[in-house]
Amino acid sequence: MGVFTMEMLRLLPFLMLLGSSALAQSPTYGVGSTPSEEEIRAWDISISPTGQELPPGRGTAKEGALVYLQKGCAACHGAAGEGGMAPTLLKKQAEPDIDPWQLGRVLPIRSPYATTVWDYINRAMPLNGEGTLTADEVYALTAFLLHKNEVIPEDEVLDAQSLPKVKMPNREGFAPLPDWKPGKPRLQGYPY
Amino acid sequence: MGSKQPGRRGFLKSAAAVAGGLTLGSVEPALGQTPESGTFIKGNDELVAYGERSRFVTSVRIQHPPGGRPSPDGFGKVFHVAAPLQDSVGMITPSSLHFVGTTRGSFIPDIDPREHRLMIHGMVDRPLTFTMEDLKRLPSVTRPHFIECAGNRSRPQHKTVQETHGMTSCAEWTGVLLSVLLKEAGVKGGAPWIVAEGAEEVKGASSIPMAKAMDDCLVCYGMNGEAVRPQQGFPLRLLVPGFEGIFNSKYLRRIKVVDRYYMTYNDYGHLTQDPKNAALGYQIGPKSVITFPSGDQQLPGRGFYEITGLAWSGGGAIRRVEVSTDGGRRWMDAEIRGTAYRMAHTRFSFNWNWDGNETELLSRCTDELGQVQPSRAQVAEFFDVPLDPSYRVPGRDNSIQPWRVASDGSVHNGNA
Numbered sequence: 001m002g003v004f005t006m007e008m009l010r011l012l013p014f015l016m017l018l019g020s021s022a023l024a025q026s027p028t029y030g031v032g033s034t035p036s037e038e039e040i041r042a043w044d045i046s047i048s049p050t051g052q053e054l055p056p057g058r059g060t061a062k063e064g065a066l067v068y069l070q071k072g073c074a075a076c077h078g079a080a081g082e083g084g085m086a087p088t089l090l091k092k093q094a095e096p097d098i099d100p101w102q103l104g105r106v107l108p109i110r111s112p113y114a115t116t117v118w119d120y121i122n123r124a125m126p127l128n129g130e131g132t133l134t135a136d137e138v139y140a141l142t143a144f145l146l147h148k149n150e151v152i153p154e155d156e157v158l159d160a161q162s163l164p165k166v167k168m169p170n171r172e173g174f175a176p177l178p179d180w181k182p183g184k185p186r187l188q189g190y191p192y
Numbered sequence: 193m194g195s196k197q198p199g200r201r202g203f204l205k206s207a208a209a210v211a212g213g214l215t216l217g218s219v220e221p222a223l224g225q226t227p228e229s230g231t232f233i234k235g236n237d238e239l240v241a242y243g244e245r246s247r248f249v250t251s252v253r254i255q256h257p258p259g260g261r262p263s264p265d266g267f268g269k270v271f272h273v274a275a276p277l278q279d280s281v282g283m284i285t286p287s288s289l290h291f292v293g294t295t296r297g298s299f300i301p302d303i304d305p306r307e308h309r310l311m312i313h314g315m316v317d318r319p320l321t322f323t324m325e326d327l328k329r330l331p332s333v334t335r336p337h338f339i340e341c342a343g344n345r346s347r348p349q350h351k352t353v354q355e356t357h358g359m360t361s362c363a364e365w366t367g368v369l370l371s372v373l374l375k376e377a378g379v380k381g382g383a384p385w386i387v388a389e390g391a392e393e394v395k396g397a398s399s400i401p402m403a404k405a406m407d408d409c410l411v412c413y414g415m416n417g418e419a420v421r422p423q424q425g426f427p428l429r430l431l432v433p434g435f436e437g438i439f440n441s442k443y444l445r446r447i448k449v450v451d452r453y454y455m456t457y458n459d460y461g462h463l464t465q466d467p468k469n470a471a472l473g474y475q476i477g478p479k480s481v482i483t484f485p486s487g488d489q490q491l492p493g494r495g496f497y498e499i500t501g502l503a504w505s506g507g508g509a510i511r512r513v514e515v516s517t518d519g520g521r522r523w524m525d526a527e528i529r530g531t532a533y534r535m536a537h538t539r540f541s542f543n544w545n546w547d548g549n550e551t552e553l554l555s556r557c558t559d560e561l562g563q564v565q566p567s568r569a570q571v572a573e574f575f576d577v578p579l580d581p582s583y584r585v586p587g588r589d590n591s592i593q594p595w596r597v598a599s600d601g602s603v604h605n606g607n608a
Contacts, residue, residue, distance in 0.1 A: 027375075027376045027377075027378070028372075029329075029376060031322070031326045031329050031330055031376070032320040032321060032322045033320070033326075034321070035320070035321040039311070040313050044313075045389075046389060046397050046448060048451075049454070101465050107457075107460070110460070115455070116456070116457060119456065119457065123394065123457075124393075124394040124395070124457065128393075130393045130394060131395075173465060174463040175464050175466055175467040175470035175471075176467060176470060176471075177470065177473070178471055178472075178474045180401050180403060180404055180475065182404075182408075183508070183561065184561070185561050185562070185563050186474075186477060186506075186507070187472055
């Protein structure tokens with residue numbers, strides 16, 4: 001009971017804040033300017049697992065195989081997606097129902113969301129030509145890599161609607177994130 | 193003796209030489225003098241404009257891990273670079289020696305600050321864009337904070353403290369509290385995460401809990417009394433005090449307030465399958481290391497030495513540091529030198545008379561939350577891995593570092 005009361009008292013300022021924030025807060029300093037819709041869209045490249053930031057466009061694995069060659073991906077990642085200087089893009093060969101983590105630290109197989117694969121290709125590939133791929137090319141490359149890793153069939157069309165729906169094998173496979181709170185130890189009862 | 197003692201001697205020698213030269217009133221180097229015997233550093237425009245350290249001080253950063261990917265590589269890309277902690281004094285790492293970590297090896301972007309912008313948008317009442325001038329108009333704070341790479345760990349093949357612990361550094365950071373900027377934009381109720389993104393070629397982005405963003409994160413334009421260095425994110429970097437290095441986005445150009453964990457590439461790279469490992473993520477644990485005497489240094493003989501080192505924790509300020517000079521049988525309180533700031537390197541020291549016998553030196557710290565730095569045996573037990581040279585634990589490793597002092601005064605990695 002005493003603990004409960006203490007907790008309520010500690011929460012009181014926060015609860016009061018919640019009440020007042022029902023009305024939109026007004027800025028304190030009035031410094032900074034308002035970006036235009038176009039400016040926001042141009043920079044809005046982090047892709048949510050919901051895919052809400054995905055641009056229009058489409059691509060298939062077959063088209064992606066061509067883009068993979070045209071854009072020089074093979075030079076670093078190998079002609080077949082492995083064996084180059086850059087990280088391998090192909091899962092390890094294993095039993096069909098194995099724990100997906102055993103398939104290796106390979107983005108298009110371990111990532112819990114296909115949106116992460118699209119996002120990384122879009123923002124960070126190719127080396128020294130980052131940001132130059134068209135949306136169609138990124139959809140196609142994503143389809144190509146997901147197909148090579150047996151996540152989607154060769155003829156599946158990826159676009160802003162279908163990409164977030166791709167069921168990655170590791171969707172539920174990662175441990176819960178730390179529930180971080182200010183002034184709390186990392187893990188209760190742990191010697192660290 | 194390692195690089196510490198010659199450095200000190202060199203400094204004393206050159207200081208004495210300067211003093212001697214001054215009494216002679218001479219400005220020009222005397223003919224026939226060797227460089228060591230006291231020539232002057234002749235002033236030139238560059239030295240007047242931006243000073244340099246003595247040529248007798250040779251402490252430098254090295255690529256990390258040792259024998260790993262070179263920095264710079266053949267293309268001029270920089271990967272991980274470790275700070276020379278063995279030569280450090282005080283709590284601040286000079287900007288030139290601050291460790292560098294990059295997502296995948298990168299060119300350092302050459303950003304004109306007049307063109308740089310920080311955009312805050314997403315789940316906010318008012319999307320805002322700030323120029324560097326805008327940011328400098330806002331109320332500023334200056335705080336010392338360490339940044340440590342999550343991969344900073346002592347391995348048996350490491351010889352020096354630069355190799356075992358050099359991926360941590362501490363600077364005095366100046367900027368605007370992120371909470372101030374988020375309040376200017378007006379965070380919509382309940383938004384649980386932000387994504388912080390850089391302007392470099394890979395546009396590195398991390399998901400950060402809103403609780404942390406509103407607590408103590410800093411949008412920094414200043415570092416150690418001047419502009420943030422390009423290798424550290426010029427003109428603007430995010431400081432996420434006490435969190436793993438990768439959260440401290442460099443070249444910060446965008447904060448998006450979002451409704452969920454975004455699983456960015458940086459986030460994906462830190463995912464783990466093991467709940468015990470995952471629960472230790474984000475906040476760096478309490479950690480300390482003796483920087484003198486440390487691996488590859490040489491004690492000239494028995495007698496008095498000030499043992500000194502650094503302690504830090506993502507949980508807040510360091511409250512206590514203990515030192516053992518007998519391999520962990522007895523622990524004694526070290527002195528904390530200066531102020532123990534929250535999420536900052538804290539210098540400690542311990543007066544020691546070495547009897548000339550082989551022994552092992554260790555340090556362990558306790559932070560303001562009462563978290564105590566664990567021994568390697570505790571960590572091995574927790575993760576159920578063998579306590580031998582094959583020891584390898586997942587995630588971060590903040591275990592106690594032993595330095596073995598041999599009877600000839602040579603110092604070695606006790607984890608080897």
